[in-house]
Amino acid sequence: MRGDGERQPIKFWTAVSAAFARKVEFDIAYEKASMTQDQLKQAVARAALDYVAASVPTGAIVGVGTGSTANFFIDELATIKHRLGGAVASSAATQRRLEGHGIRVFDLNDVDRLPVYVDGADEIDHGLSMIKGGGGALTREKIVAAAADIFVCICDQSKRVRTMGRFPLPIEVIPMARARVARELARFGGEPRLREGFVTDNGNLILDVHGLSITDPAALESELDHVVGIVTNGLFARRGADLLLLADPACVETFKRPAV
Numbered sequence: 287m288r289g290d291g292e293r294q295p296i297k298f299w300t301a302v303s304a305a306f307a308r309k310v311e312f313d314i315a316y317e318k319a320s321m322t323q324d325q326l327k328q329a330v331a332r333a334a335l336d337y338v339a340a341s342v343p344t345g346a347i348v349g350v351g352t353g354s355t356a357n358f359f360i361d362e363l364a365t366i367k368h369r370l371g372g373a374v375a376s377s378a379a380t381q382r383r384l385e386g387h388g389i390r391v392f393d394l395n396d397v398d399r400l401p402v403y404v405d406g407a408d409e410i411d412h413g414l415s416m417i418k419g420g421g422g423a424l425t426r427e428k429i430v431a432a433a434a435d436i437f438v439c440i441c442d443q444s445k446r447v448r449t450m451g452r453f454p455l456p457i458e459v460i461p462m463a464r465a466r467v468a469r470e471l472a473r474f475g476g477e478p479r480l481r482e483g484f485v486t487d488n489g490n491l492i493l494d495v496h497g498l499s500i501t502d503p504a505a506l507e508s509e510l511d512h513v514v515g516i517v518t519n520g521l522f523a524r525r526g527a528d529l530l531l532l533a534d535p536a537c538v539e540t541f542k543r544p545a546v
């Protein structure tokens with residue numbers, strides 16, 4: 287009779303290879319779980335590049351946002367610059383980075399059509415309304431977004447919220463109206479604080495409104511648009527994102543703006 291001794295090596299090696307497979311699975315899961323926020327931003331920037339490369343015609347001009355996630359996107363965009371007509375920048379910083387990569391930057395006034403605008407956000411809700419302006423570029427971002435056919439928002443998972451307002455809402459104000467606008471803003475239930483030592487690309491100031499709970503972003507955006515002295519508020523709700531690419535450690539998910 288053949289003893290267990292002869293079958294033992296097979297059992298042994300099966301157990302070893304199963305343990306090895308578990309270890310590899312564990313390592314992959316661990317690596318994904320420990321992805322840094324920058325790695326998530328890079329992953330979502332790559333996904334945005336794939337979207338742009340597949341959807342815009344050769345020679346197209348694309349709108350480009352501002353911030354650390356947008357910076358990763360600009361670096362990716364450089365890899366297909368030979369296929370692009372160029373870009374429209376939403377800030378002086380973005381313009382510098384695009385030009386640093388040899389991407390031609392156009393004045394929006396000289397561009398007939400922008401098929402796509404790609405930008406990050408400070409918060410985004412499930413209806414794809416956003417708070418933007420953490421980097422202070424909200425006015426030019428809103429203008430370029432308004433001119434684009436499709437707004438693609440790129441974020442890591444930390445930005446997606448049920449109700450916006452934890453991130454202070456940036457408001458760009460004309461300097462002489464700062465105190466008056468701050469008094470008006472207090473009526474909306476938040477606490478406006480001047481962003482110290484900051485001047486926008488347009489020569490204005492930013493008030494960051496803390497403590498809001500924004501249940502109807504489009505209504506608040508419209509109300510704030512009527513406050514004299516405000517240049518732009520950081521709610522992007524009436525023209526929210528059409529597409530959200532959201533990076534979490536497992537994948538980049540795509541969400542479409544729900545039909546109203």
Ligand code: 5RP
Nearest residue numbers: 353354355406419420421423
């Ligand atoms: C700049 C913005 C940015 O899109 C927003 O602040 C997100 O930036 P980041 O990608 O660095 O988190 O609105 O005005």
